[in-house]
Each structure stands twice: as structure tokens, then as C-alpha cells.
Amino acid sequence: MSVDVVDVVGIGAGPSNLGLAAAIDERNRAGGEPLTVRIFERKPSFGWHPGMLLDGATMQIAFLKDLVTLRNPRSPFGFLSYLEERGRLVDFVNHQTFFPTRIEFTDYLGWVADSVDAGIDYGSDVTRIDRCDGGDGARFEVAVTGPNGAEVVRARSVVVGSGLRERLPEWAYGPRMFHNHRILEHLAALDVRDESPRFLVVGGGQSAAEVLRHLHSEYPAAVVESVFNSYGFQPADDSPYANRVFDPDAVDDFFGAAPAVRSELMDRHRTTNYGCVDLELIQELYAIEYTEKVRGRRRLWMHPVTEVIAAREDGNGVDVSVRERLTGEVWTRRYAAVVCATGFRSVGASEVLAHWRIADNSVTVRRDYQLAVDGDPVPGLYVQGATEETHGLASTLLSNIAVRSGEILDSLLMDAPSTVAPAGSENE
Numbered sequence: 059m060s061v062d063v064v065d066v067v068g069i070g071a072g073p074s075n076l077g078l079a080a081a082i083d084e085r086n087r088a089g090g091e092p093l094t095v096r097i098f099e100r101k102p103s104f105g106w107h108p109g110m111l112l113d114g115a116t117m118q119i120a121f122l123k124d125l126v127t128l129r130n131p132r133s134p135f136g137f138l139s140y141l142e143e144r145g146r147l148v149d150f151v152n153h154q155t156f157f158p159t160r161i162e163f164t165d166y167l168g169w170v171a172d173s174v175d176a177g178i179d180y181g182s183d184v185t186r187i188d189r190c191d192g193g194d195g196a197r198f199e200v201a202v203t204g205p206n207g208a209e210v211v212r213a214r215s216v217v218v219g220s221g222l223r224e225r226l227p228e229w230a231y232g233p234r235m236f237h238n239h240r241i242l243e244h245l246a247a248l249d250v251r252d253e254s255p256r257f258l259v260v261g262g263g264q265s266a267a268e269v270l271r272h273l274h275s276e277y278p279a280a281v282v283e284s285v286f287n288s289y290g291f292q293p294a295d296d297s298p299y300a301n302r303v304f305d306p307d308a309v310d311d312f313f314g315a316a317p318a319v320r321s322e323l324m325d326r327h328r329t330t331n332y333g334c335v336d337l338e339l340i341q342e343l344y345a346i347e348y349t350e351k352v353r354g355r356r357r358l359w360m361h362p363v364t365e366v367i368a369a370r371e372d373g374n375g376v377d378v379s380v381r382e383r384l385t386g387e388v389w390t391r392r393y394a395a396v397v398c399a400t401g402f403r404s405v406g407a408s409e410v411l412a413h414w415r416i417a418d419n420s421v422t423v424r425r426d427y428q429l430a431v432d433g434d435p436v437p438g439l440y441v442q443g444a445t446e447e448t449h450g451l452a453s454t455l456l457s458n459i460a461v462r463s464g465e466i467l468d469s470l471l472m473d474a475p476s477t478v479a480p481a482g483s484e485n486e
């Protein structure tokens with residue numbers, strides 16, 4: 059294969075493609091013909107949902123579900139190795155938690171990005187993927203626009219790990235109505251710290267609850283209101299049996315199940331991840347509201363069983379109309395900003411291929427995350443994350459990244475030119 063051809067191009071330097079890069083690095087260190095990796099990331103530097111790095115926000119997942127441990131507990135890229143290198147191993151043990159802050163976990167992910175043997179190009183947006191048959195092993199031409207202009211990279215395999223898409227209500231437009239995913243930058247731009255702002259947070263999930271707590275504590279003069287559909291926040295079910303839905307084995311169970319059973323299981327177990335809030339955070343918010351009732355000075359207001367029906371922004375604020383779903387009553391109030399904690403859209407494999415204009419007909423994902431069009435596998439094209447419908451609830455989360463990376467690596471090696479030894483060979 060030509061030296062100009064990269065073995066694996068990753069689109070997106072999020073946890074998914076970092077996990078894969080770690081698996082490839084470990085294999086390269088073990089000997090044999092190394093696989094070359096280049097990852098393109100549109101952000102200017104490493105970041106993991108930087109707009110939601112709120113003080114005090116913790117991981118919803120045990121640190122042992124880092125990028126490698128469930129695949130290889132001896133990996134040099136585990137969270138414990140990171141702690142040791144940062145000089146905090148003993149301190150973390152004394153901390154007695156399985157759930158580090160999101161700020162610390164981001165630092166861990168950035169440490170993996172810096173340590174792993176892969177070329178990561180930041181500020182580089184992948185704009186096109188074309189299939190090709192160059193005869194030199196290249197099967198794809200990947201067009202990238204980066205700090206040094208446009209470039210076409212020839213690759214044997216491409217792994218798309220481009221993440222989720224924000225879901226914004228139709229009525230939300232303008233700088234004072236924004237998705238929570240980028241709340242920190244939007245708030246900084248609004249600069250309402252010196253005023254006594256009234257904020258509205260729309261949504262009833264973990265992000266909504268985190269944003270309520272953040273606004274309430276960071277803006278001591280603010281009134282913070284919450285509009286959500288249900289009667290009360292639903293606690294996240296992280297009990298041990300329910301948590302099994304995120305196990306590596308659950309992927310086989312989901313993948314092999316009839317579509318009707320799959321979708322029934324998804325519905326039953328939605329509150330392990332969607333539209334739910336950590337019980338501790340629910341209790342914290344309740345305690346804040348109750349204390350304010352006792353003191354007679356209210357800043358936090360909950361509006362359950364409500365929905366926003368219209369919003370109109372002018373230069374200084376947003377007039378929002380809210381319908382009480384139990385009575386039908388509609389009220390309108392003015393807010394300095396409206397934060398839409400309205401979730402994300404899990405992108406399906408068809409949408410991924412349509413986006414890259416590789417195919418718009420019947421797209422499926424194989425168990426090894428390789429894409430197929432009209433039932434025919436597209437050799438070398440893989441997707442991470444966009445597989446919830448077929449591979450289950452862990453697809454968009456961190457839970458299964460370690461094991462999934464190993465599975466994709468095995469598939470890449472089975473398919474690699476003969477100079478590269480498959481996993482499990484004497485080179486391993």
C-alpha cells in the first residue's frame with residue numbers, strides 16, 4: 059500500500075474515535091506492521107462538550123467505563139494511569155467516588171488525545187468523503203478544510219464518529235434563545251451578570267436540571283424558572299439490573315433481537331438515559347425551592363406540565379407564552395434568556411451516509427459497525443454512535459466505547475492488507 063494512504067481516518071476527535079485510536083496504539087506497540095491513524099476534528103483544540111462544563115457537574119458513568127478499561131484493564135490509556143500521571147491517584151481514592159466531575163473527565167480525555175499515537179488535526183472540518191479505487195490500497199478520498207487550507211487525504215478506512223445533533227424547538231431563534239449545549243458561551247456573550255435577569259429553562263432532563271442549578275448559583279440576583287412537560291422530574295434509573303442495558307453483551311442481545319422487541323426494550327429503559335435526572339440533583343433542587351418558600355424570597359420556580367407555545371425576541375429580551383397543559387391557561391412573561399435543554403437527536407446510519415452523499419438508499423450497520431448499502435458492505439467504512447436503533451442504548455454513550463473500539467479494530471485488521479497481522483496473532 060502506498061505510504062500516502064492512511065490506514066484509518068477518523069472523523070471527529072470525540073471519545074469514540076479516541077477510544078479507537080487508543081486500541082490501535084496498543085496494538086501497534088505490541089509489534090507487527092503498525093496501522094497509521096489520522097483524526098480530523100473541527101474544534102480548534104480538544105474539548106468534550108465544552109459549553110456544558112458547568113462547575114460541579116459530575117459524570118453519569120463510573121470512571122471504570124473510560125476509553126479502554128473494559129477492553130483492556132492493563133491499557134496505558136486508562137483513567138487510573140491518567141490519575142497517576144497527574145499525581146492524584148491517592149487523592150482520588152480518598153475522594154471515594156466512582157463519578158469524577160465532568161471537568162476532570164474532560165482533562166482525562168484530553169490527556170488521551172495528547173498521549174495516543176495518532177495524528178489529530180484540530181480546526182479541521184471534513185467536508186466530503188468519496189469512494190475511490192486507486193489501486194494503491196486507498197478506498198476513500200476525504201476532503202478536509204483546515205488551518206492550512208483544503209486537503210484531500212487518501213484512506214483505506216474511514217470511521218465516522220461525528221456525534222449527536224442538537225434538537226431545538228421551532229420557536230427558538232436569536233441570541234437569547236439557545237440550546238444548553240453551548241450555554242457558557244451564550245451567557246458570556248449576553249453579559250447579564252450585573253442585572254437581575256429572569257431566565258427560563260425548557261426541558262425536564264439531566265441537562266435542564268444542571269442548568270437550573272448553575273443559573274441559580276452563578277447569578278445570585280436572578281430568578282430562574284423551569285418549564286417541563288411532566289409532573290415532576292423523573293429520576294434516572296441507574297440501579298444495577300437496569301444498568302445491564304449498557305453492558306457490552308447487551309449489544310449482541312439488541313442486535314440479534316426482533317425490531318419490535320428492540321423498540322419495546324428501548325421504551326422500557328429510556329429512563330436510564332433520556333428525560334431523567336440524577337436523584338441527588340432532584341433532591342438538591344427541591345431543597346433550594348423549599349428553603350426559599352420558608353424564607354419567603356423565591357428565585358427558583360418550577361412550572362410542571364407546561365409547554366412553550368410561542369416566543370418572540372427583541373434586542374433586550376424574549377416574550378415567552380407558556381400553556382398550562384392541565385388547565386389550558388396561557389401566560390406570557392419576559393425573560394433575559396431562554397435555555398432550551400431539549401436534548402439531542404441520535405443520527406442514524408442512513409443520515410450519516412446521506413450527509414456524506416455516499417448513499418441515500420437502504421443503509422444498514424453490521425454488528426462490527428461497518429456500513430452496508432442495499433445489503434452490500436462498504437469495505438472500510440465504519441460508524442460510531444449512530445447505531446442506537448440496531449446496537450442499543452449504549453451507542454451514543456461512553457459505556458461501550460472501550461469494547462466497541464476493540465471490535466472495530468478487529469474488523470479493520472481482518473480486512474487489512476496482508477502486511478498487517480490480525481488481532482490475536484503472534485504479533486499481539
Ligand SMILES: Cc1cc2nc3c(=O)[nH]c(=O)nc-3n(C[C@H](O)[C@H](O)[C@H](O)COP(=O)(O)OP(=O)(O)OC[C@H]3O[C@@H](n4cnc5c(N)ncnc54)[C@H](O)[C@@H]3O)c2cc1C
Nearest residue numbers: 070072073074099100110117118183184220221443455456
Ligand atoms: C453535556 C453532556 C454530558 C454527557 N455526559 C455523559 C456521561 O456522563 N456519560 C456518558 O456515557 N455519556 C455522556 N454524554 C453523551 C455523549 O454523547 C458521549 O459521552 C460522547 O460524547 C460520545 O462521543 P462521540 O465521540 O461519539 O461524539 P462527540 O463527543 O459528540 O464527538 C464528536 C466530535 O466530532 C466532531 N465533528 C463532527 N463533525 C465533524 C466534521 N465534519 N469534521 C470534523 N470533526 C467533526 C465534533 O466537533 C465532535 O468533537 C454526555 C453528553 C453531553 C452533551
